[in-house]
Amino acid sequence: MDKNISFTLKVWRQNGPKEKGHFDTFQMEDIPGDTSFLEMLDILNEQLIEAGKEPVVFDHDCREGICGMCSLYINGHPHGPATGATTCQIYMRRFNDGDVITVEPWRSAGFPVIKDLMVDRSAYDKIMQAGGFISVGTGAPQDANAILIPKPIADEAMDAASCIGCGACVAACKNGSAMLFVSAKVSQLNLLPQGKPEALRRAKAMLAKMDELGFGNCTNTRACEAECPKCVSISNIARLNRDFIKAKLKD
Amino acid sequence: MTKIIDSKIPEGPIAEKWTNYKAHQKLVNPANKRRLDIIVVGTGLAGASAAASLGEMGFRVFNFCIQDSPRRAHSIAAQGGINAAKNYQNDGDSVYRLFYDTVKGGDYRAREANVYRLAEVSNNIIDQCVAQGVPFAREYGGTLANRSFGGAQVSRTFYAKGQTGQQLLLGAYSALSRQVGAGTVKLYTRYEMEDIVIIDGRARGIIAKNLVTGKLERFAAHAVVIATGGYGNTYFLSTNAMACNCSAAMACYRKGAWFANPAYVQIHPTCIPVHGDKQSKLTLMSESLRNDGRIWVPKKLEDAKALQAGTKQGRDIPEEDRDYYLERRYPAFGNLVPRDVASRAAKERCDKGYGVNNTGLAVFLDFSEAISRLGKDVVAQRYGNLFDMYEEITDVSPYENPMMIYPAIHYTMGGIWVDYELQTSIKGLFAIGECNFSDHGANRLGASALMQGLADGYFVLPYTIQNYLADQITVPRFSTDLPEFAEAEKAVQDKIDHLMNIKGKKSVDSIHKELGRVMWEYVGMGRTEEGLKTGLAKLKDIRKEFETELFIPGSKEGMNVELDKAIRLNDFITMGELIAYDALNRNESCGGHFREEYQTEEGEAKRDDENYFYVACWEYQGSDDKAPVLYKEPLVYEAIKVQTRNYKS
Incomplete structure (x- = not known):
């Protein structure tokens, strides 16, 4: 049976993108260990509402680690203490009685704060719109089995495709680079035969958009890989760089 | 109640209906498509695939979602797979068998013609998704792999690890992103549809709330498509995502769209x-x-x-x-x-x-x-x-x-009533994906939700909506200054003011949890006449409590998450009552609807085909205090012999 714990919670509050933010401190009492981190924030919010105060705003949706909506730095780590898990999959049994837990939004120039812990990640959509697709119309393509794809290639593409677009890689990066995100999508599509015809154009277009939107570049610190909740590998960045150089040489 | 319900099922043998329809439907030429606007609400499998396809065809599309990106829609969480009648495994599968299994799995309460069409286009979906770069699981020879799922004796399920929904949604999101980049689709994220605008009996726009600024905005179009998912969160605890809600569907219902078979709720084992x-x-x-x-x-x-x-x-x-x-x-x-x-x-x-x-x-x-x-x-x-x-x-x-x-509550087979063209009982209003009712009868088989969402969005709606729009080409774009827009916006604003002014003591979640408990206990897995009546009485109490005890902190200006949740809860309560009314009316057990009075000696669901072989269509009567009125769409089975489901031998 899980034990209940009591701890101090320091939460970032900020009314809008241009407002000055600050930490609010709360004492949390008797939280069961089988409570998820976001359910713990629900409990806090219920207490705030009961006291007539405004709840803490944070992004969340599926609460099973796949939608990519939840974010949060917990004690300085994107998605908290676990590896290979999103914030919504963290359970309070990972913390100890008497802990001080600090919760902040993603802090990166590419992701301005909307309110409290919620940030604007629409830059990711814009990067996708620049080239994160295969140009095929809806209609009647060839039979699915007409394209044979070796299992190792399909598996590698799948691993890259497991990116959930949460933004932890950007939040973890000292350069605020979105290279892991971009390279995951580029790898998935460029590895597959269907994506080859546009491979070089895609790498160039998505990177150009990433630069335009103010994200930094990669200096191989591997912080993104360490914090990625889906364990997307930085070997994808190497692949992206190769495609980018090839594209530039052809220019 | 007599009302002729025309489901517009095309003539001919079941295997030829869709082909016949496509051969004879009206089309819109490319120059005219540019003059026609379509609003698509929702960016899940159905919404994203529809918006992408319609944009690519040349229509001007406005696409809305409540999350920060289309990729967050809850289709993303589907794990297992997607069915298709490819018969790649040579195990005797066919379009007919997929059709048959789906009708049988739905306990003979689905509309035959729709299900056949679904089975028919299932193969195109797999082709389409592979062309988009969806990394389905493969065999060592490079061909696609399959697995088996509940309710079938063949292996027809395609999958991408345990993340099939994610990969299919990202495929549709890619296609959508391409259209947004090309300028054919305009995307509105963190927007929630609050009401639908009807002009001269046709759907012509929506009122949406910008969830960041808190402002209401007006959008006009020639047709409106809702793809806003199911109503599972009525039960508070479900496998649905936290933001999944039925407010868009309820807005349509309140404006006159019939709601079909609300009692069919799937409980995942x-x-x-x-x-x-x-x-x-x-x-x-x-x-x-x-x-x-x-x-x-x-x-x-x-x-x-x-x-x-x-x-x-x-x-x-x-x-x-x-x-x-x-x-x-x-x-x-x-x-x-x-x-x-x-x-x-x-x-x-x-x-x-x-x-x-x-x-x-x-x-x-x-x-x-x-x-x-x-x-x-x-x-x-x-x-x-x-x-x-x-x-x-x-x-x-x-x-x-x-x-x-x-x-646990997982999926809802019931939804907004649609005809064969996926058009609701309001002209120009279409419903696709989980938010319509049409394909799963009283129970959905595993790996069929993804199939239906993409079938509707890629391969059905892009055809059928043209049949409606063909005679709209001379209709100019609407101004959002029309009185109908002003009235609809004012009604939403009044509702928001009303909720803010209740100023009680209870949080939205605390009331929602009570709603969930009542729904699970009285309108859940095992239902009885007495329990449903008790449940309905308790729902009235919850409505009263909501109206007098609700507390929303903050103001209506700017972002207010609690206000948005309160608006949704208001609709969940109405939805809860609707489920209970339908469950009380349906004096039989079938699929996800189990009435304890109607079971065999072995405890199996006992249908009553004599009296309940119909789609229950509920019509709103202008107020939440009045009981809805029931219309019946009789089911007509031509291809399949209706019999008792048997999974024993």
Whole structure:
């Protein structure tokens, strides 16, 4: 049976993108260990509402680690203490009685704060719109089995495709680079035969958009890989760089 | 009540209907498409695929979602797979067999023609998704892999690890992104549809709330498509995402769109059991686990008591004292019976006192036999990520102790009524994906939701909506200054002011939890006439409590998450009543709707085809205080012989 714990919670509050933010401190009492981190924030919010105060705003949706909506730095780590898990999959049994837990939004120039812990990640959509697709119309393509794809290639593409677009890689990066995100999508599509015809154009277009939107570049610190909740590998960045150089040489 | 319901099913034999329809429908030429606007609300599988396809065809599309990106829609969480009648495995599959299995799985309450069309286009979906770069699982030879799912005896399910929904949604999101980049689709994220605008009897726009600024905005179009998912969160605890809601559907219902078969709610058998009153949602464990896991409870009540008290663990119960009740009751399908059957069987055992956790509301899903047969490595390869997820949530390793599972609200087969063209009873208003009612009858088979969402969005609506728009080409774009827009916006604003001014003491979630408890207890897995009547009375109390006790902190200006939740809860309460009315009306058991008065001696669902072989269409009567009025669309079966479902032999 899980034990209940009591701890101090320091939460970032900020009314809008241009407002000055600050930490609010709360004492949390008797939280069961089988409570998820976001359910713990629900409990806090219920207490705030009961006291007539405004709840803490944070992004969340599926609460099973796949939608990519939840974010949060917990004690300085994107998605908290676990590896290979999103914030919504963290359970309070990972913390100890008497802990001080600090919760902040993603802090990166590419992701301005909307309110409290919620940030604007629409830059990711814009990067996708620049080239994160295969140009095929809806209609009647060839039979699915007409394209044979070796299992190792399909598996590698799948691993890259497991990116959930949460933004932890950007939040973890000292350069605020979105290279892991971009390279995951580029790898998935460029590895597959269907994506080859546009491979070089895609790498160039998505990177150009990433630069335009103010994200930094990669200096191989591997912080993104360490914090990625889906364990997307930085070997994808190497692949992206190769495609980018090839594209530039052809220019 | 007499009302002629025209479902517009095309003439001809079932296998030719869709071909005939497409051959004779009206089309819109490319120059005219540019002059026509379409609003698509929702960016899940159905919404994103429809918006992408319509934009690419040349229509001007406005696409809305409540999350920060289209990629967050809850389709993303579907784990298991997507069905298609490819017959790549040479195991006797065909369009007809997929059609038949779906109709049978739906307990003979779906509309035949729609289901046949669904089976027909299922193969195109796989082709389309592969062309988009969806990384489906492959065999070593490079061909696509398949697995089997509940309710079928063939392997027709395509999958991408345990993340099929994610990969299909990202495929549709890619296609959508391409159109947004090309300028054919304009995307509005963090916007929620609050009402629909009707002009001269046709849907001509929506009122949407910008969730960041809190402002209401008006949008006009020649047609409106809602793709806003199901109403499972009426029960508070479900496998749906936190933001899933039925407000867009309820807005359509309140404006006159019929709501069909609301009582058909799917309860998924393999979810992690409820553990406390602070829980916010339930986590699904994929149906694929039933391929190797065996479901059981103890044979002896004293063992069950010891498990409930925590003095014994699952592994302490010897083999001969275990009751593998699904294998016992359904020898032919065993642990792979359809979801409704598996869920009811679990409830039956727990109701008799054989539940295995501290609340008595759980059964075991045991992999010990699979581990000794296949080895731990193989089991880990197949289900490792699910086992890890289970351990993170429960702190118990499924390698050492059997998993505990219990049924939970998962999917809703009912929805906005649509005809064969996916048009609702309001002209120019279309509903696609989970938010319509048409394809799954009273129970949906596993891996069919993804199929339906994409079928509607890629391959059905882009055709049928043209048949409507063809005579709209001379209609100029509407101004949002028209009085109809002003009135609709004012009504929404008044509702918001009203909610803000209640100024009671209770939070939205606390009232929503009460709603969930009432729904689960009285309108849940086992329903009775008496219970439903009690439930309806209690729902009235909850409505009253909501109207007098609700408290929303903050102001209506700017972002106010609690206000947005309150607006949704208002609609969940109406939805709850609608489910209860339909369940009370339907004096039979079928699929996900189980009335305890109507069961066979063996405890199976007992249908009444004589009196209930129809789609129940409910019409709003202008006020939440008035009971809705029922119209019936009779079901006509031409291709399939209606019979009792049998998964025993």
